[in-house]
Amino acid sequence: MTNRLASVLGGDTGAAVLPRLAAAAAPVCGQPWSAFAADAGQIVQAAKRIAALFATDAIVIEIDASDSASTVEAVRRLAAENGRPVVPILPGPVTLAATSDADAAKEVLTGIVEAIGEARPALLLFDESTVPASELAGMGARKLFNTLRNVASYFDVPLGIIMAIPDEDAADTAVRLKPDAVIAAGAADAAILDRIAAEGPVAGIALAANDTAAASNAAALAATRPLIITTLGGGPDPLPVETMHAFMGAFSGARQP
Amino acid sequence: MSYTVGIDVGGTFTDFYCAHAGGGFHTAKTPTTHYDLSVGFMRGMGLLAKGLKLKLPEFLSGLSSVRYSTTVGTNALIERTGPKLGLITTAGFEDTIFIGRGRSWADGLGWQQGRDLARIEKPAPLIDPQMVVGVRERIDYAGKIIAPLSREEVLEKLQSLVDRGAQGFVVSLLWSFVNPEHEQFIKQVIEEEYPEDYLGSMPVILSSEISPKAGEYTRTMTAVVNAYIHGLMAEELNKLGNELRDGGYRKPLTLVHNTGGTKKASRTRAVLTHNAGPVAGLHGAAALGGLSADGNIVFTDMGGTSFDIGLIEGGAIKAHDFIPVIDRWRTNIPAIEVKSIGAGGGSIAWINRTLGDTLEVGPQSAGSMPGPACYDKGGKEPTVTDADLVLGLYNAENYLGGEMLLDIDLAKKAISEKVAQPLGIPVEEAAWRIRRMIDARMGQEVFNEVALKGHDPRTFVLYACGGAGGAHAVGFAPFIGVSKIVVPLQSSVFGAFGASTMAIKEVWERSRSLKLFNWSEQAYLSDLAPFNDLVSELVDLATRDLKLEGFNERDMAFRLELDMRYGSQYNMTRVTAPKLRLDNADDVKALCDAFTARYAEVYSPEATFPAGGINVESFFLTASVAQDPFALPAETLAAAEPDASAKTEIRPVYWDPADGFVATPIYDARRLKPGNRLAGPAVIESPDTTYVVAPGWTFHIDAWRNGVLERSA
Numbered sequence: 001m002t003n004r005l006a007s008v009l010g011g012d013t014g015a016a017v018l019p020r021l022a023a024a025a026a027p028v029c030g031q032p033w034s035a036f037a038a039d040a041g042q043i044v045q046a047a048k049r050i051a052a053l054f055a056t057d058a059i060v061i062e063i064d065a066s067d068s069a070s071t072v073e074a075v076r077r078l079a080a081e082n083g084r085p086v087v088p089i090l091p092g093p094v095t096l097a098a099t100s101d102a103d104a105a106k107e108v109l110t111g112i113v114e115a116i117g118e119a120r121p122a123l124l125l126f127d128e129s130t131v132p133a134s135e136l137a138g139m140g141a142r143k144l145f146n147t148l149r150n151v152a153s154y155f156d157v158p159l160g161i162i163m164a165i166p167d168e169d170a171a172d173t174a175v176r177l178k179p180d181a182v183i184a185a186g187a188a189d190a191a192i193l194d195r196i197a198a199e200g201p202v203a204g205i206a207l208a209a210n211d212t213a214a215a216s217n218a219a220a221l222a223a224t225r226p227l228i229i230t231t232l233g234g235g236p237d238p239l240p241v242e243t244m245h246a247f248m249g250a251f252s253g254a255r256q257p
Numbered sequence: 258m259s260y261t262v263g264i265d266v267g268g269t270f271t272d273f274y275c276a277h278a279g280g281g282f283h284t285a286k287t288p289t290t291h292y293d294l295s296v297g298f299m300r301g302m303g304l305l306a307k308g309l310k311l312k313l314p315e316f317l318s319g320l321s322s323v324r325y326s327t328t329v330g331t332n333a334l335i336e337r338t339g340p341k342l343g344l345i346t347t348a349g350f351e352d353t354i355f356i357g358r359g360r361s362w363a364d365g366l367g368w369q370q371g372r373d374l375a376r377i378e379k380p381a382p383l384i385d386p387q388m389v390v391g392v393r394e395r396i397d398y399a400g401k402i403i404a405p406l407s408r409e410e411v412l413e414k415l416q417s418l419v420d421r422g423a424q425g426f427v428v429s430l431l432w433s434f435v436n437p438e439h440e441q442f443i444k445q446v447i448e449e450e451y452p453e454d455y456l457g458s459m460p461v462i463l464s465s466e467i468s469p470k471a472g473e474y475t476r477t478m479t480a481v482v483n484a485y486i487h488g489l490m491a492e493e494l495n496k497l498g499n500e501l502r503d504g505g506y507r508k509p510l511t512l513v514h515n516t517g518g519t520k521k522a523s524r525t526r527a528v529l530t531h532n533a534g535p536v537a538g539l540h541g542a543a544a545l546g547g548l549s550a551d552g553n554i555v556f557t558d559m560g561g562t563s564f565d566i567g568l569i570e571g572g573a574i575k576a577h578d579f580i581p582v583i584d585r586w587r588t589n590i591p592a593i594e595v596k597s598i599g600a601g602g603g604s605i606a607w608i609n610r611t612l613g614d615t616l617e618v619g620p621q622s623a624g625s626m627p628g629p630a631c632y633d634k635g636g637k638e639p640t641v642t643d644a645d646l647v648l649g650l651y652n653a654e655n656y657l658g659g660e661m662l663l664d665i666d667l668a669k670k671a672i673s674e675k676v677a678q679p680l681g682i683p684v685e686e687a688a689w690r691i692r693r694m695i696d697a698r699m700g701q702e703v704f705n706e707v708a709l710k711g712h713d714p715r716t717f718v719l720y721a722c723g724g725a726g727g728a729h730a731v732g733f734a735p736f737i738g739v740s741k742i743v744v745p746l747q748s749s750v751f752g753a754f755g756a757s758t759m760a761i762k763e764v765w766e767r768s769r770s771l772k773l774f775n776w777s778e779q780a781y782l783s784d785l786a787p788f789n790d791l792v793s794e795l796v797d798l799a800t801r802d803l804k805l806e807g808f809n810e811r812d813m814a815f816r817l818e819l820d821m822r823y824g825s826q827y828n829m830t831r832v833t834a835p836k837l838r839l840d841n842a843d844d845v846k847a848l849c850d851a852f853t854a855r856y857a858e859v860y861s862p863e864a865t866f867p868a869g870g871i872n873v874e875s876f877f878l879t880a881s882v883a884q885d886p887f888a889l890p891a892e893t894l895a896a897a898e899p900d901a902s903a904k905t906e907i908r909p910v911y912w913d914p915a916d917g918f919v920a921t922p923i924y925d926a927r928r929l930k931p932g933n934r935l936a937g938p939a940v941i942e943s944p945d946t947t948y949v950v951a952p953g954w955t956f957h958i959d960a961w962r963n964g965v966l967e968r969s970a
Binding site: 106107117118150155 | 288290292293296300625626627632633634635664
């Protein structure tokens with residue numbers, strides 16, 4: 001099995017498709033994710049099973065910043081197995097700061113990144129898709145991301161951000177945060193993706209898992225540029241197996257071995 | 258073009274020094290990645306390649322050698338990640354390692370912890386008492402077998418260790434350094450029972466092979482420590498070797514030894530890698546000192562975590578630590594003495610509530626993760642680096658040549674919350690006190706090291722190395738009493754630089770007690786065969802070893818040192834023998850005279866005591882391979898006045914609470930030339946280090962581009 005994610009991160013054209021897995025837990029494993037979210041062992045088994053069934057390019061583990069112990073442990077175990085690449089998704093610092101404060105958010109996230117850093121996941125994603133791009137433009141946001149990037153960099157873990165990128169200003173805001181990957185939440189056009197990639201980060205798109213039209217568009221874009229494809233949070237849960245198969249199938253031509 | 262690379266793993270940074278075959282060098286620094294040292298290692302190699310505008314595979318394939326000072330073994334000891342070992346001793350001596358020797362419960366502790374008798378505890382042993390077995394055997398002091406070994410008993414004891422989960426064996430029997438027969442027999446039995454093709458095959462370490470010297474406790478602990486770290490080191494170095502090979506490097510990896518030489522990793526004993534980085538730095542200082550004829554040098558290396566101190570007397574490294582402590586364990590490897598204390602740029606400032614709210618700095622360090630608060634990696638504790646930044650001595654935008662941006666607000670916040678507010682003083686004064694404390698600690702330690710060895714520090718030149726050396730030298734030099742400081746051009750990566758100056762070398766040692774001079778008979782040793790036979794044995798071993806390394810006999814050089822003493826003195830004096838072998842009575846007398854001269858030098862002529870007789874107790878043969886002497890071209894000196902362009906800005910710097918922030922000229926070191934001079938106060942910035950020139954000091958660049966600080970007249 002080739003490591004498509006590493007290839008895309010290294011600049012190969014085509015798509016690395018890494019959808020969130022939690023919503024598929026009920027149809028695949030017979031239980032919703034929440035039923036075993038406190039058990040690292042069960043998380044590992046479920047995640048591996050779901051990823052294998054849909055042949056995803058990475059195992060995506062969503063981490064709840066307020067209750068992270070078992071998912072962090074699961075990330076460590078999965079990374080140690082040297083199977084599929086592991087990609088944890090965390091709420092972004094600005095998103096988290098909205099429910100507490102910036103210092104508390106920074107401390108919590110820094111602690112989690114340190115905890116999983118040693119396991120060297122393939123990519124670490126921060127989800128800021130529910131926050132307007134303008135809130136990520138200020139010095140406060142840049143300082144928050146600076147700390148997280150420094151910690152991730154110590155462990156040699158690439159850092160990515162999922163955020164809404166409706167225009168060029170938002171793309172520039174994303175690039176100024178200096179991530180290794182910028183994933184546009186929702187739709188994105190070729191010009192914006194290329195603008196991002198020209199500054200260094202690998203570009204990507206986060207789609208609704210059941211949006212087949214958006215998936216087809218994204219697959220077409222991936223034919224000529226490296227793209228990371230993931231899914232947005234907050235979609236149907238449980239996610240029917242057929243829907244996930246259709247999502248993955250939309251990219252079959254774009255995923256070169 | 259071919260290159261050689263020296264690498265030194267420190268507590269905070271991993272340093273790289275790349276020398277080009279045609280002259281010139283490149284350096285790199287990366288945070289030490291303790292979770293996996295190879296990550297920082299390969300990252301640094303990548304930076305070196307980038308600096309040379311080469312792709313990494315091209316750079317690696319062009320390397321003629323890689324010399325590595327690693328902390329893998331030491332880390333394994335500290336973190337207790339070694340294997341479960343079984344120890345086989347002479348029956349009745351199973352408790353030797355648990356009883357220890359003298360005040361062994363204080364070994365490896367700082368003087369403050371060592372005095373805390375109410376709390377001090379012996380460290381948990383490296384080998385569980387359940388994993389120690391004794392076998393009935395006895396060999397006497399002369400090597401004669403008094404009680405033979407029983408194969409059946411050995412098998413029975415071996416099986417008990419295996420049943421209890423032994424993953425390796427250490428064998429240490431009484432007097433085995435005189436006659437190793439019984440230890441070798443036990444090894445043979447183990448290998449017959451568990452040959453290499455069996456899954457149960459395990460490593461067997463003999464004390465007579467690791468440390469064939471007198472001293473039951475230290476010999477055993479040397480073997481135990483070696484066995485404990487051996488497997489982990491082998492695994493780590495194999496992994497690193499594979500990464501280098503996959504990247505294009507085709508030569509063997511060479512390790513720096515704490516005995517003062519380098520050898521292939523595959524032919525290195527793990528225990529010889531402890532503290533190798535500082536020893537490499539000391540060799541670098543000796544090499545550089547030779548260029549400018551600085552005979553007496555105090556070498557210091559102030560890094561992020563530790564402050565190392567070593568001495569060079571008359572251009573030579575003479576000080577050895579006869580029984581060095583590795584972590585908490587007293588060993589007897591013939592290591593070069595370099596003292597380390599917990600003091601560096603990452604040392605944490607804290608308020609000691611127990612002692613009336615006094616300010617303390619260190620020995621705890623923020624390390625590389627999270628590092629100082631200003632590194633913005635989540636660290637909240639104020640450190641020496643934070644203090645230097647707040648005082649204006651560092652440029653937040655130009656740290657490590659701009660590779661790392663510092664956040665002064667985080668530094669101020671940490672100092673304010675943890676030091677300034679509790680003490681009720683301004684942040685800047687708190688920062689000044691932090692700096693002053695650490696400088697005082699370091700200066701006092703250096704003074705002790707120099708003075709307690711019988712030297713006048715005023716006759717020494719201070720070589721202030723390490724990433725923070727140039728910034729703090731003027732701070733701690735006054736406590737020593739030196740008036741001249743050299744901050745080498747390579748100071749920020751000095752351990753790595755030093756590794757590049759070291760020769761292929763190994764020390765072969767043996768304990769053998771011989772009376773060279775008998776006072777009551779007024780006679781010198783007449784039967785020279787025991788002396789010469791032992792030297793020949795060591796020479797043969799060394800020659801065979803170096804041949805296996807791929808060297809010609811004609812390129813080998815040997816030097817004999819002896820541990821000698823009057824009568825039954827407790828302490829030994831290390832003497833360089835005038836000749837390798839003793840041919841006649843005159844040679845014996847010459848050797849005794851050399852001992853007397855050295856003893857007088859160390860302790861004073863009045864302390865010599867020939868009435869006690871003169872004895873040799875241990876032999877140390879240093880075998881080395883000749884290499885080209887270290888050379889650096891000297892440049893022509895330019896005019897004293899620097900170019901106007903060398904001064905880049907004026908910045909407020911806090912030198913003293915009485916004056917507060919003072920407008921201070923800042924210079925770019927890259928625009929200064931050999932011969933340029935300037936007077937303090939001034940700060941000189943280079944990508945690798947910062948030179949702080951305090952008021953009352955002058956600075957000039959010498960012909961080898963070292964920064965030289967001297968007290969103003």
